[in-house]
Amino acid sequence: MTGRRRPISPRPFRLLTGAVAAGALLMTGCGVLPGASGDSREPVTVVTWAPSGASGPDATNMAGMTAMAQTYASWINQEGGVDGHELRVVTCDEQDSSIGAGNCARRAVKEKAVAVLGSYSRHGRAFMAPLEVAGIPYIGGYGASEEEFRSYMSYPVTGGQSALLAGNAKQLAATCDRVSLVRPDTLGGDSQAWLLNTGLAEARRPAPVDVRADEGATSYDAAAGRALTGAGEDGGCVTAVLGDRTETFFDSFRRLEPAGGSVRISSVLGSIGQPLIDRTGGRDSPFEGAYVTGWYPAPGDARWDLMRDVISKHAFGDNRIDPDDTGVQTTWIAYTALKSIVESLNEADITSRKVTKALNGGTRVDTGGLTPALRWRYEDMIGSSSYPRIVNSKVTFQVVRDGRLVADSKNFVDVTKTLSDASATG
Known part of the structure; x- marks a missing residue:
């Protein structure tokens, strides 16, 4: 992207279909979603960040990742939410800078996010410390910073x-x-x-x-x-x-x-x-x-068919999202992992503490064959001093x-x- 950069104020993406009939009102608050078990299930808030407005000869822009997060929310909420919970996605322009990364992490804390998912940043020192203090897990980052493979609050889905x-x-x-x-x-x-x-x-x-x-x-x-x-x-x-x-x-x-x-x-x-x-x-x-x-199967592999179908139906014409892009694929996998974790909890109120406990306790995450089955117990890590958090090698x-x-x-x-x-x- 070229031209004059202006500050971007990331806004929460909130979409929840309460009925499939035309003209049905969007639900807000903590109403019961289609497919819920009958209890009042609170919305689940997550954050995805990536640079989307960075400028300069060495700038990296990964706008497809935040767009994929929004698309996933649109789809899953029409399907009844994540185990009956409305998925509330907050996106943030990380701006490919340490200041931007730190601001996005603090936004996650302010929003009381249960996790940061499928994000991209080269500035691990800036974003990981605020997440550690707040106890917010960082699930399925792109692997662009060393801290993603060292921090006790990071749960990588690849070996970087x-x-x-x-x-x-x-x-x-x-x-x-x-x-x-x-x-x-x-x-x-x-x-x-x-x-x-x-x-x-x-x-x-x-x-x-x-x-x-x-x-x-x-x-x-x-x-x-x-x-x-x-x-x-x-x-x-x-x-x-x-x-x-x-x-x-x-x-x-x-x-x-x-x-x-x-x-x-x-x-x-x-x-x-x-x-x-x-x-x-x-x-x-x-x-x-x-x-x-x-890291993943080739772009034409049938295991990507669901993601492609979701993009086709819920992000038609959005040229930010390329299903062959590794960043977009990483975000899809991270959200798939969260879905597996929330379903394993089967609770009305999901918190970052509960998600972290499930991750550390050995909840098995199935990504539909896009990665091997994932667990983040101590015994699942490869035991390398250089790469202590890698569970998928x-x-x-x-x-x-x-x-x-x-x-x-x-x-x-x-x-x-x-x-x-x-x-x-x-």
């Missing part, structure tokens, strides 16, 4: 970028004789290199050629040259994990690679996704044939074929050992 890098090593080890890794020249980038090296070593593959690159570069010709030399002309692979700059790197790489070259390219979701493939030409995209490691292998991300492996792939080994020796 660490799991993706560990999985990417396994995916590449199956076919690549040599690997060049292009990554940011930062401490986080150092961790990426170590994870990829650990995974390749487990498969008895050579260590990757470590190509450090400037996160803010507008051209990557030099890095592309080093990566191509490291991969070799036959049987080698180049994997790049540069976030929004990954496209820029592969533009430089394609200009250097010999016509018809056999070097395979690769990345992880968040750096490459279906929206980027579509935007760069679909079948004619430079990412055709690329290996991609993800499984990833998916995908490949770009005919312009679409499709499954490269039928099942989830467990990378617990790689994460544990990297943590123990890093």
Whole structure:
């Protein structure tokens, strides 16, 4: 988004259909919803935040996540609510800033939210402390901040970028004789290199050629040259994990690679996704044939059908929501997880304390196969000092074929050992 930024005052999204007949009045307060068990069930308030009006060359905007939260509320309330509770969704523009993240967290406290769901922020230090003080669980964040995998009030649904890098090593080890890794020249980038090296070593593959690159570069010709030399002309692979700059790197790489070259390219979701493939030409995209490691099933998998149907019926024409976007998918999964938790409680009044107790007590969360079944007991965590809150260390292998991300492996792939080994020796 470009242009002059103006302050955005997030407003609660409140929609509840009390009857399906035309002209029926919207219900407010704590009335009994269709499908409720007969007791008076209080509304359940949750918060979802993401940057939607951020500006600047390095700004990230994820407006589809808050839009997906609103769409979920519209749908579930027409279905009778979450176990009979009206779902009240408050959205907040995080503005891709620490001030914005802190303000959104304080908004969650003010609204007495039972949880923060399916949100995106790179500023974990700013938002996690207010949530910890108020006892509000953070469920299913995008994984963009380290605190999401460390805070005792965070309940991640994926293993974050660490799991993706560990999985990417396994995916590449199956076919690549040599690997060049292009990554940011930062401490986080150092961790990426170590994870990829650990995974390749487990498969008895050579260590990757470590190509450090400037996160803010507008051209990557030099890095592309080093990566191509490291991969070799036959049987080698180049994997790049540069976030929004990954496209820029592969533009430089394609200009250097010999016509018809056999070097395979690769990345992880968040750096490459279906929206980027579509935007760069679909079948004619430079990412055709690329290996991609993800958290969830490929976009065309039947397990996404319910989400797609909900978007089609309740967000028709809302171009903020792309069902192939990983952020939108993460928000859907987080709300699915909350539904499972609230149903397990089966109480008239849902509080953040009750939700947290259910999470810590081992309530089993079913996400419809979009992730393995989730639990956040101590014994469910992988036991790694570097990633103490990860309970889902499984990833998916995908490949770009005919312009679409499709499954490269039928099942989830467990990378617990790689994460544990990297943590123990890093």
